[in-house]
Amino acid sequence: MTEDEYHKALNGQETEFANAFGTMNARAKNLARYHTFYGDANLINTELQRYQAVKREDLQRVAQKYLTAEGCNYLRFPVPTAPAAEPKPGEPKSTGTK
Numbered sequence: 001m002t003e004d005e006y007h008k009a010l011n012g013q014e015t016e017f018a019n020a021f022g023t024m025n026a027r028a029k030n031l032a033r034y035h036t037f038y039g040d041a042n043l044i045n046t047e048l049q050r051y052q053a054v055k056r057e058d059l060q061r062v063a064q065k066y067l068t069a070e071g072c073n074y075l076r077f078p079v080p081t082a083p084a085a086e087p088k089p090g091e092p093k094s095t096g097t098k
Helices: 003-019 024-038 041-045 047-052 056-066
Strands: none
Touching (some): 003 056, 024 041
């Protein structure tokens, strides 16, 4: 992660955080969420500082530890095939070989 990518991620988080409190309804919901899940609505006042406390080196260390080939899961979905078209009246049925 370059220094520019790191700062871009921090700026994005700050923008997202600021936009989450645009309306009175959003503020009330977020305060209720902090109270319900963390038991302290005042944590809302320090969340951004906690994000900003994460250093680029921390992200790299965690990525190297958890984002490994052994930690990947792959989902493979078969591509559906279209059913063979029914021949029009009077046309011979295709055998699928040429």
